[in-house]
Amino acid sequence: MDKAHPDISVTGSAAAKLSWGQRSGLAFTVLAVVLWVMAGLGLEIGRGGGFWLWFSLLAGLFGVIGYAWATYRDLPLGVKYRAVWFRSLATRGMWAWVLGAGITAFYIILYFYPALLGLGQDGAANSRLIGFFDPLSIMLKQEAASQWFVYGVFYTLAVLAMGVKFILKYRHNRYQVVRTLSVMFFQLGFAFLLPEFFQRFNLPATDLKQMWPLNYYFFQDWNLRLLIGSGNVGLWMLFTGLAMIFVISPVLTYYFGKRWYCSWVCGCGGLAETAGDPFRHLSDKSLGAWRLERWLVHSVLVFVVVMTLAQLYAFFHKNPEGYFVTRGFFLGLVLCMFLGGSVIGMVRPGVFSAISPKVKYAVWGIIGLILLSLIWAYWSGSPRLFFISSYKLSKWYGFYIGAIFSGVVGVGFYPVFGSRVWCRFGCPMAAILGLQQRFFSRFRITVNGGQCISCGNCTVYCEMGIDVRAYAQRGQDVVRAACVGCGICAEVCPRGVLRLENAPDILGRGKEIRALHIRQDGVKLEMD
Amino acid sequence: MHIVIIGNGISGVTAARFIRKLSGYRVTLISGETDYFFSRTALMYVYMGDMRFIDTEPYPRGFWKENRIELLRGWVMKVDPVNRTLTMKDGRQVGYDKLVIATGSVPKWPEVPGVGLEGVQGLYSAQDLAGMERLSKGLKCAVIVGGGLIGVEMAEMFSSRGIAVTILVREPGYWGNVLPASESALVGRHLKEQGIDLRFSTELVRIEDDGSGRAGGVVTSQGEYIGCGFVGLTIGVRPNIGLLEGSGIECQQGVLVNAHLETNIPGIYAVGDCAELRGPKQGRQAIEAMWYTGRMMGESLAYTLCGVPTVYDPGIWFNSAKFFDIEYQVYGEVPNVLSGRYASLYRQSADGKKSIRLVFDRDTHALLGINLLGVRFRQAVCEKWIREKCVVEQVMAEIDGAGFDPEFSGRVLDFLGEWVPQVGISDNL
Numbered sequence: 043m044d045k046a047h048p049d050i051s052v053t054g055s056a057a058a059k060l061s062w063g064q065r066s067g068l069a070f071t072v073l074a075v076v077l078w079v080m081a082g083l084g085l086e087i088g089r090g091g092g093f094w095l096w097f098s099l100l101a102g103l104f105g106v107i108g109y110a111w112a113t114y115r116d117l118p119l120g121v122k123y124r125a126v127w128f129r130s131l132a133t134r135g136m137w138a139w140v141l142g143a144g145i146t147a148f149y150i151i152l153y154f155y156p157a158l159l160g161l162g163q164d165g166a167a168n169s170r171l172i173g174f175f176d177p178l179s180i181m182l183k184q185e186a187a188s189q190w191f192v193y194g195v196f197y198t199l200a201v202l203a204m205g206v207k208f209i210l211k212y213r214h215n216r217y218q219v220v221r222t223l224s225v226m227f228f229q230l231g232f233a234f235l236l237p238e239f240f241q242r243f244n245l246p247a248t249d250l251k252q253m254w255p256l257n258y259y260f261f262q263d264w265n266l267r268l269l270i271g272s273g274n275v276g277l278w279m280l281f282t283g284l285a286m287i288f289v290i291s292p293v294l295t296y297y298f299g300k301r302w303y304c305s306w307v308c309g310c311g312g313l314a315e316t317a318g319d320p321f322r323h324l325s326d327k328s329l330g331a332w333r334l335e336r337w338l339v340h341s342v343l344v345f346v347v348v349m350t351l352a353q354l355y356a357f358f359h360k361n362p363e364g365y366f367v368t369r370g371f372f373l374g375l376v377l378c379m380f381l382g383g384s385v386i387g388m389v390r391p392g393v394f395s396a397i398s399p400k401v402k403y404a405v406w407g408i409i410g411l412i413l414l415s416l417i418w419a420y421w422s423g424s425p426r427l428f429f430i431s432s433y434k435l436s437k438w439y440g441f442y443i444g445a446i447f448s449g450v451v452g453v454g455f456y457p458v459f460g461s462r463v464w465c466r467f468g469c470p471m472a473a474i475l476g477l478q479q480r481f482f483s484r485f486r487i488t489v490n491g492g493q494c495i496s497c498g499n500c501t502v503y504c505e506m507g508i509d510v511r512a513y514a515q516r517g518q519d520v521v522r523a524a525c526v527g528c529g530i531c532a533e534v535c536p537r538g539v540l541r542l543e544n545a546p547d548i549l550g551r552g553k554e555i556r557a558l559h560i561r562q563d564g565v566k567l568e569m570d
Numbered sequence: 571m572h573i574v575i576i577g578n579g580i581s582g583v584t585a586a587r588f589i590r591k592l593s594g595y596r597v598t599l600i601s602g603e604t605d606y607f608f609s610r611t612a613l614m615y616v617y618m619g620d621m622r623f624i625d626t627e628p629y630p631r632g633f634w635k636e637n638r639i640e641l642l643r644g645w646v647m648k649v650d651p652v653n654r655t656l657t658m659k660d661g662r663q664v665g666y667d668k669l670v671i672a673t674g675s676v677p678k679w680p681e682v683p684g685v686g687l688e689g690v691q692g693l694y695s696a697q698d699l700a701g702m703e704r705l706s707k708g709l710k711c712a713v714i715v716g717g718g719l720i721g722v723e724m725a726e727m728f729s730s731r732g733i734a735v736t737i738l739v740r741e742p743g744y745w746g747n748v749l750p751a752s753e754s755a756l757v758g759r760h761l762k763e764q765g766i767d768l769r770f771s772t773e774l775v776r777i778e779d780d781g782s783g784r785a786g787g788v789v790t791s792q793g794e795y796i797g798c799g800f801v802g803l804t805i806g807v808r809p810n811i812g813l814l815e816g817s818g819i820e821c822q823q824g825v826l827v828n829a830h831l832e833t834n835i836p837g838i839y840a841v842g843d844c845a846e847l848r849g850p851k852q853g854r855q856a857i858e859a860m861w862y863t864g865r866m867m868g869e870s871l872a873y874t875l876c877g878v879p880t881v882y883d884p885g886i887w888f889n890s891a892k893f894f895d896i897e898y899q900v901y902g903e904v905p906n907v908l909s910g911r912y913a914s915l916y917r918q919s920a921d922g923k924k925s926i927r928l929v930f931d932r933d934t935h936a937l938l939g940i941n942l943l944g945v946r947f948r949q950a951v952c953e954k955w956i957r958e959k960c961v962v963e964q965v966m967a968e969i970d971g972a973g974f975d976p977e978f979s980g981r982v983l984d985f986l987g988e989w990v991p992q993v994g995i996s997d998n999l
Contacts, residue, residue, distance in 0.1 A: 122620070124730055125618065125620075127619045216976070216977075216978040217976045217979075220978055329630070490948060490974055491949030491953075492862060492865070492949065493890055495890075496611065497612035498612055498615075498621055498626050498627075499612070499615065499620065499621065502620070502621050511628060533976070534620075536892045536897070537891075537897065538899070538974060541975075542977060556950070557865070559865070559869045559870065560870065
């Protein structure tokens with residue numbers, strides 16, 4: 043804030059009164075929440091058979107949609123983030139902290155104290171909130187609800203309701219509409235309904251779009267055994283999971299960048315883009331945050347790789363005759379992958395030079411340690427890779443990364459740090475896809491010549507904390523590992539300077555500085 | 571070598587940045603307006619709550635120290651070319667080896683009674699934004715004088731707060747001295763849809779006092795009285811050169827400079843809004859008060875200052891703006907009245923929100939300019955066509971290569987439709 047002009051930093055007032063349409067919408071939403079709170083407190087609510095459950099779900103859904111429709115139908119097409127900085131909820135004001143605390147508390151109870159939500163202990167029936175959701179669960183899979191079911195319903199409801207709101211706001215931009223419909227489809231279909239139906243037919247309740255490493259237990263002993271032991275469907279799920287990791291994801295990321303997953307398919311992304319949209323400007327744009335991001339997200343990646351190798355090693359150690367892949371074969375495979383990856387990294391132009399010496403040493407160090415552990419394990423016949431039990435690694439990962447980072451911090455911190463804290467600082471899948479996007483994909487946000495007027499809208503509204511303006515004002519393509527391709531920077535740009543595109547010249551990306559007026563033809567430097 | 575730059579806008583800052591890229595000279599950037607360079611194109615977004623003021627600063631605050639560009643806050647009152655010294659308002663003296671004047675513009679003030687009342691101002695500086703913010707308290711109606719780019723920004727700002735806006739436009743259509751009639755009508759329609767009260771062929775005659783020294787209403791050339799609490803002056807800008815009086819630096823409207831952006835006094839240069847070219851390029855103006863040309867001038871001058879004399883060549887004309895929700899782009903020559911050698915193809919969308927105009931030479935069919943509303947084209951492609959004098963038939967064949975709208979927006983060719991030009995006949999609107 044410019045000290046001489048304190049009155050112009052943020053002085054406007056928040057929007058005027060709400061319209062009747064907005065008020066009705068909000069009333070229904072509040073009513074739904076009241077019903078859930080009542081259920082949560084254990085109050086018996088009227089008729090059985092799920093009437094109030096259905097009422098609360100529909101009230102919640104159409105309350106939000108009604109509010110959104112009332113808000114956006116009268117506003118001109120193209121309105122974006124008017125008056126954002128005047129509102130308490132969107133600027134880390136009191137209401138933002140209240141909301142953040144509330145969501146964080148909900149996650150903690152969900153993960154660690156489900157009995158408080160009413161989960162039946164030792165075979166007893168469900169009660170309270172979870173009991174309230176029993177009718178829906180029974181309808182879908184003929185089983186009582188769990189805390190994860192309730193979570194799934196809330197999550198899906200949020201993505202659907204706020205997805206419609208987002209579409210109404212951006213109905214003039216087809217990319218935003220299609221992308222949001224995609225995310226809503228994948229959340230409702232793949233993350234919620236399909237796993238329920240799988241369970242109904244005694245099949246593994248798999249979210250088919252949730253691939254490793256996001257699905258960090260995929261290679262765990264119990265999961266591999268479950269899939270292999272569930273007939274053809276289970277084997278198909280195993281095969282699909284592997285195909286996603288080794289074929290589908292690399293190919294799609296090559297053509298489209300990581301946006302195909304992060305802002306079109308992923309559930310975390312789905313919530314971030316819909317329910318998290320009002321908070322996207324809270325992401326930290328500083329260089330310090332970027333540095334932390336790179337170290338942290340790649341550390342989580344190392345953690346998950348180490349854990350997975352340990353899990354697989356343990357699996358093959360325990361079942362030496364059961365499967366066609368022996369321990370030795372597995373170790374050999376891993377060795378080849380590491381060596382292959384290193385060779386590609388060194389040979390491919392641009393990759394080696396883009397990495398700083400510190401990072402190079404870290405990477406070589408880690409690969410070296412892993413390879414040494416592999417060789418030692420094979421030679422000594424040890425049951426454990428890396429000297430730590432894979433079970434312990436899985437537990438730690440599951441607790442710190444899977445629950446705390448991804449869940450509690452990831453969503454609880456929306457109103458304070460924006461919608462993509464997990465995606466940016468913790469998601470190992472984002473790390474992998476990001477590396478590929480940065481070095482081996484066709485995706486870039488291209489810049490229209492010298493048109494940028496440096497206003498800063500793009501940077502403010504980038505949910506991943508990328509300083510987009512720094513690239514735009516130089517006329518340089520944005521080629522960043524973090525970019526999830528949400529397209530909002532291009533949308534808020536008042537001069538149409540930015541465009542998301544997949545173009546073939548991978549090596550040429552990000553090279554041209556189009557805002558340069560004088561061509562650089564061997565100009566000599568003049569030193570004082 | 572110490573280079574001092576008066577003014578921390580895009581022109582002065584670009585000069586400073588490139589001087590640092592090309593040399594180790596000492597660079598001092600002086601500004602009375604703000605401590606740090608900010609993008610004045612974003613002032614409207616601060617008022618509307620889309621951004622905070624600090625978000626308008628294009629570089630992090632550590633950038634200046636990192637790049638050894640010294641910042642000095644204060645108003646320069648006098649320039650002494652003989653002793654190579656500047657005198658600041660607080661009495662400080664600043665010495666220089668070379669001087670760059672990048673003082674920008676000030677809004678033009680019409681010479682009418684009442685223009686000195688409170689509540690009357692333009693929109694250019696950070697201080698103007700603060701003024702608008704202060705004057706908006708309890709404001710019900712505003713009158714904006716001048717139908718151009720700043721006028722529409724002010725209108726959008728007030729509109730976002732539910733303040734009624736009337737714009738007095740001298741021309742018969744919005745921005746009629748730049749936009750051809752069809753585009754002007756399109757913009758006018760859009761503004762009216764936003765609830766803006768447009769008065770064409772109307773000028774300001776006088777501003778009335780509300781009894782307390784503040785503007786209470788205006789009287790127009792159509793004989794009408796319009797009550798309001800704020801009068802926005804957006805009839806244009808003029809170079810900010812008041813501080814150079816008596817210095818010996820030759821000025822007319824702006825600071826007179828040659829092709830190398832040097833003034834009559836060796837070692838003193840001028841860039842940006844405040845500079846007036848003695849011999850502008852064919853088809854261009856002597857004074858071009860725009861973000862883009864300011865940036866280009868700053869870059870060109872830096873080369874000259876660092877030992878690579880560079881003639882300032884603005885290249886092919888381009889500009890952009892936004893009228894509420896309709897984006898505007900122009901490349902090359904698009905006269906507001908098409909006659910003589912200028913012919914054009916004009917297409918407008920069914921909903922009246924988008925238009926494309928291709929201006930070409932009537933005889934040779936060479937593309938001369940492109941005018942766009944609500945449609946985004948690639949600058950590199952448009953400039954190539956114009957530079958290479960591509961015939962308009964060829965441009966039509968390649969038109970999809972210029973599309974820059976977001977994915978899934980549909981092909982440009984579908985919008986334009988089939989069009990086969992015939993020699994001697996033009997589709998002129």
